[in-house]
Amino acid sequence: MTSAPAGEGTSARAHAGATDVSALLAERYGRSADQEGRSRRQMWMVAAACTAAGLVVLVLISITLLRPAAxxxxxxxxxxxxxxxxxxxxxxxxxxxxxxxxxxxxxxxxxxxxxxxxxxxxxxxxxxxxxxxxxxxxxxxxxxxxxxxxxx
Missing domain, CATH: 2.60.40 (Immunoglobulin-like)
Incomplete structure (x- = not known):
């Protein structure tokens, strides 16, 4: 009987176990690793849009405050x-x-x-x-x- 080197079988089982755990968690909580990646990208896109909008507002306020007045x-x-x-x-x-x-x-x-x-x-x-x-x-x-x- 041929046996695998000591570390190979254990890591293969650990990887299979991690996949099973990921699948179990996704099934239980309704979210997969793929969805988490999309969610994270969406969060960054929203944060970038809010930052851009905030900069536009600051520029408009600065222009208004620096305008000469009577x-x-x-x-x-x-x-x-x-x-x-x-x-x-x-x-x-x-x-x-x-x-x-x-x-x-x-x-x-x-x-x-x-x-x-x-x-x-x-x-x-x-x-x-x-x-x-x-x-x-x-x-x-x-x-x-x-x-x-x-x-x-």
Missing amino acids: TARDVGFAVPDEAQVRVIFDVTKPADRSAVCTVEALNTGFGQVGLLDVVIPPSDGPTTRHTVAVATTELATTGVVRECALLD
Whole structure:
């Protein structure tokens, strides 16, 4: 009788036993080694897609935050009569750009009683002070800058 070298029979049985165990586990839990490989590839593909989407979002946020803007700060107001209100405000913007600011007059119930768009031309410095008179339809109790935006 010919016998196999000492290590061959044992490793063949171990391999057959491992296959049996894999088949038993796949049958019991419904997943094979082939399916695990596909699942792992799918996981990496989803992770890569999420990473790419995250990078796109970060780039868009960076572009938005780095874009120059025009901002206004209310300094004061005066109501000389019931036909107008004078609004004093500071505008900060790039010195070489023009902006438009919307100034509104409000009554005691915060209803709008006057509105004026003011063009702010390029200036020597980034912050400039402006005083404008807004015509009103009734007595205003305050005047504020609603918003400012850069002109193209």
